[in-house]
Amino acid sequence: MxxxxxxxxxxxxxxxxxxxxxxxxxxxxxxxxxxxxxxxxxxxxxxxxxxxxxxxxxxxxxxxxxGYANPMVNEAVATQMAAIQHVTTMYCHEAPIAFAERLIGKFPAEDYVVHFVNSGAEAIDIATLVARLYTGNHDILTLRSAYHGMHFGTMSATGLALCHQPLPSSPGYVQVANPDQYRGIFGAGVEPYVQEIVNTIDTATSGQIAAIMIEPIQGYGGVVPMPEGYMQKAAEAARQAGGLLIVDEVQTGFGRTGKAFWGFEAHGVTPDIVVMSKGIGNGFPLAATVMRREIAESMAHRKFFNTYGSNPMACAAGLAVLNVLEADxxxxxxxxxxxxxxxxxxxxxxxxxxxxxxxxxxxxxxxxxxxxxxxxxxxxxxxxxxxxxxxxxxxxxxxxxxxxxxxxxxxxxxxxxxxxxxxxxxxxxxxxxxxx
The missing domain is CATH 3.90.1150.10 (Aspartate Aminotransferase, domain 1)
Incomplete structure (x- = not known):
């Protein structure tokens, strides 16, 4: 063998x-x-x-x-693996419950719930689906140079040509200029980029949108931080058009920016939906969509699950990551x-x-x-x-x-x-x- x-x-x-x-x-x-x-x-x-x-x-x-081979993460995963390796989402296990409770404790309010999946692209899929179900609107605004995944659906939300295939895009995504303070099309500043959001809603959508989706710092787009004031004003423009604020924390979350645990906290906004992956499990396949309970209820009338979502070993790793982040x-x-x-x-x-x-x-x-x-x-x-x-x-x-x-x-x-x-x-x- x-x-x-x-x-x-x-x-x-x-x-x-x-x-x-x-x-x-x-x-x-x-x-x-x-x-x-x-x-x-x-x-x-x-x-x-x-x-x-x-x-x-x-x-x-x-x-x-x-860190690689972190002893606390290794021990947590090994202990869980020795007990039971996988529990599918139709059954109950303490690992996802314990992790979800700690994760929600990192949010500015208590009315959030968690949907665990395996990758950031899956989490984006859920975020965009639930935003459309909750609002009853279809169009979602994303930023040029944004990266939200390479699935057939998420590639349409991504604003980088190298991530697109020569096929018709999934409908319902409209891109606006990213407020790149170094080489943005409007130069430095915030107001012209916010005005483009307003103009785009007025001209390229029905006037009502499902959401705007933003990375606090664009990662694959060239490490482009959102300037001060932009996320607040972008969220206001979206909400005036019936939309939600989705924040993609796949790369910025879990303390990486240093300023706060989540990238959005440094911008003074409260998201309706937050997507996270990558550092959440220190290398284990794990991701999550965290959303206000009221929004999540819009998915409850249909069956929706991910076979490996809430895997106990991955959730044990995620819980250990939170412990290490705090202890160290x-x-x-x-x-x-x-x-x-x-x-x-x-x-x-x-x-x-x-x-x-x-x-x-x-x-x-x-x-x-x-x-x-x-x-x-x-x-x-x-x-x-x-x-x-x-x-x-x-x-x-x-x-x-x-x-x-x-x-x-x-x-x-x-x-x-x-x-x-x-x-x-x-x-x-x-x-x-x-x-x-």
Whole structure:
């Protein structure tokens, strides 16, 4: 019987098998010219199969929130697995109840309920469905450069061409300009972007909408923070047209921004629906749609469930994540160490004109590369070269944005001051090397 631990796999076996056995859409999804084959992880570090250590400043697409191999998470999952591995949603188990109770305790009111699923895209599907059922309206506003998933339905909500297939989109999604303060179509400020929401509702919908959906910081869209005042005014415009406020916290939630546990809290809004995934389970397949009970009641007249939603092991992991976040004060760490990461990157930007902008909050940061600071011409080739150079120096980062010219710095929340220094040094050395 062949098991993963029965033998050591070579790099060629892994990389070759990826090409041979996985679908091309998966096999070609790689960050580097030579795909990185990882063997293990601990804390904020991973090791490739040859034993080289990396500081993971992508956290596996922000999924590893409290660190690899966290003992509290591991113990919680192992204990639950030894008792019972799966309980489908038509039966009862204490794990999802305990986790939901703690999760709701992180919200500004007590009238929220939780629907557990497996991925962020599934959670978005539920959020948009229930918004339409509750309001009786169909159109949902999303932002350009937003990312809400790649399902057939959610890709229509996503504002990035690389996430769309050459097929008719699902109806009912209308996009508005994202208030990008660096390269937005209306420049800096808030009012023109809010006015576009109003104009779009008046001209591209019936005048009544189901919701507006916003990420507090756009992740795959290039680490674009919503400016102060925008979310409040966008929510007001949506509600005047009969719509709800859906906040996508898949990437910003669980203390990552440092300012608050949820990204929306820093903007002074109270969402009707909140979507979360990624860091919720520290790598376990887990996501949730949290909504006001009154809204959730609109789904109660039909059967709706997810086979693996509320899986006890995943919920045990989620509960353990909350415990670790609180015990280790990781939101505070995200604020403190995140400020050090940002300051270090700004010091590097002062030395290298290839960096056009450094932005973000806490440990959700981005570096935008340009060929000319005056024209802000995107330089995706430089971003690619820097990403490869950082890998050589033991740092993993992501790349995103409409032009793929933004590096994403989103490490696990347990990173240290020393890691901030390592990132600064590696970035400076890489850019210096490329300038020769």
């Amino acid at each position: 062949d098991t993963l631990s029965a033998r050591e796999w070579s790099y060629d076996e892994i990389a070759g098998g990826r090409q041979k056995y996985l679908a091309p859409s998966l096999a070609t999804f790689t960050a580097y010219a030579r795909p990185l084959a990882l063997g293990r992880g601990e804390g904020q570090y991973v090791w490739d199969i040859d034993g080289k250590r990396y500081l993971d400043c992508l956290a596996q697409n922000l999924c590893i929130s409290v 004060r990781l939101q505070d760490n995200a604020a403190r160490v995140g400020a050090m990461f940002e300051a270090g990157m700004r010091r590097v930007a002062d030395k290298h004109e290839a960096i056009g902008d450094v932005r973000g909050s806490g440990l959700m940061l981005g570096i935008e590369f340009v060929s000319d600071r005056g024209s802000k011409t995107p330089d995706d080739a430089k971003a690619d070269a820097v990403q490869e150079g950082l890998r050589e120096r033991g740092v993993i980062v992501g790349r995103s944005g409409r032009f793929k010219n933004v590096l994403r710095i989103n490490p696990p929340l347990c990173v240290t001051e020393g890691d901030a220094g390592l990132m600064e040094q590696a970035l400076d050395e890489t850019l210096t090397s490329l300038a020769r």
